[in-house]
Amino acid sequence: MSHDTYELKAGTRERVGKGSSRELRRNGLIPAVIYGEKQPPIAITLPVKEVTQRIHAGGFMTTVAVIDINGDKVRVLPKDYQLDPVRDFTMHVDFLRVSKDSVVTVEVPVHFINEDAAPGIKTGGVLNIVRHTVELTVPADDIPESIEADLTGLKIGDSIHISNITLPKNATPTITDRDFTIASIATPVVDETEEEAATEE
Structure with a gap:
């Protein structure tokens, strides 16, 4: 029914805010957040190129992904993302944790x-x-x-x-x-x- 699941490797980020987000983007990374399933949110970084390719390939918002955070694998569904209106690359993504029983x-x-x-x-x-x-x-x-x-x-x-x-x-x-x-x-x-x-x- 749905697209095949894909995997993204992520890093964790300690600092949040505009300054650190700009620094990340200069290094080819974007800030993202994983939330839901009654667990605290996790602030992560993802490779901008790979995420932008996934968005343009279609089905991004309806495909469950696996995010590998330093070996810890989390199943997620993208809930929202922001694209730079001028340069068309991804600025930020919000992910929702999903389990086998999630609706x-x-x-x-x-x-x-x-x-x-x-x-x-x-x-x-x-x-x-x-x-x-x-x-x-x-x-x-x-x-x-x-x-x-x-x-x-x-x-x-x-x-x-x-x-x-x-x-x-x-x-x-x-x-x-x-x-x-x-x-x-x-x-x-x-x-x-x-x-x-x-x-x-």
Whole structure:
């Protein structure tokens, strides 16, 4: 279901704060924190290059990782990260400890399939995506890489709701009070200048 687990080697850091973070980044490292499972947080350092590659490879927030801190291995799930807006490298990562029994909340991407089999799109309708991701509560070891929304048979005006999507076993949406919309097939927007030209002809 989920991506393969990967391992990152980490060091511990004694000092925290802006000055030490800048010093770490100069040395090719980034500050990170591991928290959760009713244990005290651990401040660590990670190689910036490896973490940034993992983020850009996709699935970072839905893949359980193992962090090796001087031989002590901790299973974690990334919960948040900051990228430098200009230079696009990782500035900081927050990790949540996870055990075999952990249930987590994650944003899972929606993949739309069978556009060719949607009459509404074939006749010029537009796929209007309301949600690119769906927040699910799911066991940490069963996080899906993505969920699929099948567009087969959809006409203009039709919608796909969460109830139309087959979710993995033990996964439930965090929104439970309504059958929320994932996407719809909308009427194509006609360019007014084109419409005027057609009328004049």
